[in-house]
Amino acid sequence: MKNIPVVMILFGGSGDLAHRKLYPALFNLYQKGLIRSNFAVIGTARRPWSHEYFRQQVSDAVHETHRGVNEDDIQDFVSHFYYQSHDVTDVDHYIALKKVANDLDEEYKAQGNRIFYMAMAPRFFGTIATHINDQSLTGSGFNRLVIEKPFGHDLQSAAELNRQIRESFDEDSVYRIDHYLGKEMVQNIMPLRMTNPIIKNIWNGDYIQNVQVTLAESLGVGTRGGYYDGSGALRDMVQNHIFQIITLLAMPEPTDLTSDAVHKAKQELLDSLIIPTAADVKKNFARGQYLAGEDHPGYLEEDQVDPDSHTETFVSGKVEFKQGPLASVPIYFRTGKNLKEKNSRIDIVLKHMNNLYGNAHSNNISIVIDPVSEIYFTINGKKIMTDGLRRENLDYRFSEQEMAKVPDGYERLLHDVFVADRTNFTHWAELKQYWKFVDAVEDAWDKQNKDGYAPEQYQPGKFGPASSDKIFDSETEHWIYN
Known part of the structure; x- marks a missing residue:
């Protein structure tokens, strides 16, 4: 070196x-x-x-x-x-x-x-x-x-x-810098998509029903109440980490793996980002604040938090693009504090296909980022000694020996700074599109606040408020991971 x-x-x-x-x-x-x-x-x-x-x-x-x-x-x-x-x-x-x-x-x-x-x-x-x-x-x-x-x-x-x-x-x-782009399984998104024919050939709206990104945290704001109350989950997590992941999932395949080619593909995608209207936000977004638990106060009782605050500690919503392999495919996201467990994952939900078995489930492809590094396919298999189907996982998980060799995200990204590789860093033109999206949601929420609509309160230890289960385009869609 x-x-x-x-x-x-x-x-x-x-x-x-x-x-x-x-x-x-x-x-x-x-x-x-x-x-x-x-x-x-x-x-x-x-x-x-x-x-x-x-x-x-x-x-x-x-x-x-x-x-x-x-x-x-x-x-x-x-x-x-x-x-x-x-x-x-x-x-x-x-x-x-x-x-x-x-x-x-x-x-x-x-x-x-x-x-x-x-x-x-x-x-x-x-x-x-x-x-x-x-x-x-x-x-x-x-x-x-x-x-x-x-x-x-x-x-x-x-x-x-x-x-x-x-x-x-x-x-x-x-x-x-965004340390999520240095995480091993986030860096696995492009190779997974582009080097496996079984995945590459179905990475489009003909086969994919929706994509779901979950970045869940099990702790509250703690000592960061002052900072967090001026930020919220949308600015703190969606504007950077979640959009970085979504961009890697939805971008067209670059001509090569150089930094310029990768960012050109990202920009082509982001130029087609659909900025939500106030009506879109009302229909396809949810926001909430956690209530008190056994060992922590509710958000509005946290130190340095305004007791009348409308800052969200949970947000879920929908992203769509006009271009790219996932054009018009809904990409749902959710992130928040004091949720059921700490877990970062991506679930790609494939469309239900007509078949001889009426009770066959859709297939899913899941990429687990944290706390383990894992990729698995959820498929249908026959029940033993009886009629009917059961769900099976084809699983690839890093061993402890492999995990020991995985560099920390900061080590990987600092290395890239030293060698002038900007592939895993955000360009201004990309960031500008992220902010346009976030500002549109924030503006819609500001209007809702003036109309008397506050963030929904949710119990800690769950995956956010009940309204988060209603952001989907159809009643048959739901969060895969619960």
């Missing part, structure tokens, strides 16, 4: 994301040789840490996720980390940061290559991008910006943030 020379500037170096995900992922890439002798990481945050204290935090993060690792390797790894106390709103701090970056670039022979990673509160993204530009923090080599979700709060704010970023970075240098 080629050693990439680079100085990474990590805004939010003292944060939880950096500790839990980024430092362990970087260590894995260090062990594999992608970064080795010619890299340095500058962690920035408001806290007045020293280099030594920061390195200890990085070391602790690696120890928490790795067992039996050579201690000398960890110490050599953390020696590449430096800390700069930084107020992102203070121009003088960018001047100091620039000097540190230039010094480290010379010391580590990083060839003027810079990666800027925004791992902090989204409200500062635009400010940081502006000051990177006006204080000339970019290096003489490649310059790449990695930005976490959420990218904006609606289309207008996302467009403004994109404008600020483009003052410092070309679109080809912007990596809008």
Whole structure:
């Protein structure tokens, strides 16, 4: 694996994301040789840490996720980390940061290559991008910006943030990260669709009745009440994770597997995205808020949540496209907090075919993303020693040995940033379409709120409110997974 020379500037170096995900992922890439002798990481945050204290935090993060690792390797790894106390709103701090970056670039022979990673509160993204530009923090080599979700709060704010970023970075240098695109089974969608004739030949509206995407969480908002109340399930999960999955399911087959070809296919699909009307939202969408459980308050009683809030902790709805292999096929989604269990999955429901056995069920293809990695076909088989049919699963599940080899999503995506592979990152033109869809739903809900319609309350431990079972186009359709 080629050693990439680079100085990474990590805004939010003292944060939880950096500790839990980024430092362990970087260590894995260090062990594999992608970064080795010619890299340095500058962690920035408001806290007045020293280099030594920061390195200890990085070391602790690696120890928490790795067992039996050579201690000398960890110490050599953390020696590449430096800390700069930084107020992102203070121009003088960018001047100091620039000097540190230039010094480290010379010391580590990083060839003027810079990666800027925004791992902090989204409200500062635009400010940081502006000051990177006006204080000339970019290096003489490649310059790449990695930005976490959420990218904006609606289309207008996302467009403004994109404008600020483009003052410092070309679109080809912007990596809008979504860790779901780094998950093993999400990356299996395209190979599953396109390399198996039994699936490829039926991946169209002649055979598929509907597609269902479920991203269920078993916990409530916890300590994130303040953030969540300004976001909600639609913005927090649908605008990014769910739409990323839907795009991979519904896009036409690209001409090849290059980043440009994949994103061209995605854009062709998204240009045909049907933006829902207020009537569509009333018919094909449901929203809810969880009630109190045995060990947690209801959403409206959570800390930092407005007791009169209309923010949804559950949403289900329908997506349709005019083009692509699944044109006019309804794609249903649901996601929420305090549901029955944590589970991320895709269910492709095939049409019921006329046959000699009147009680034959439709076939389904299921892709389980979390908590296990699994693909299975639900088919019909004969009951033993009697008439009638039973349902059978043809199952492919990763073994424990295989799962141990699966890289974390952040490791996979950070690798792609280093090698400049933008296949699994969101382009602005795609994101803009996602926001158009979300804004249309939010506008319809705002009108419903004014008319006295609030989110439906639902009991924790179920799969959302009862209205979620009524969003389907026909009475014969239902959620496959319950």
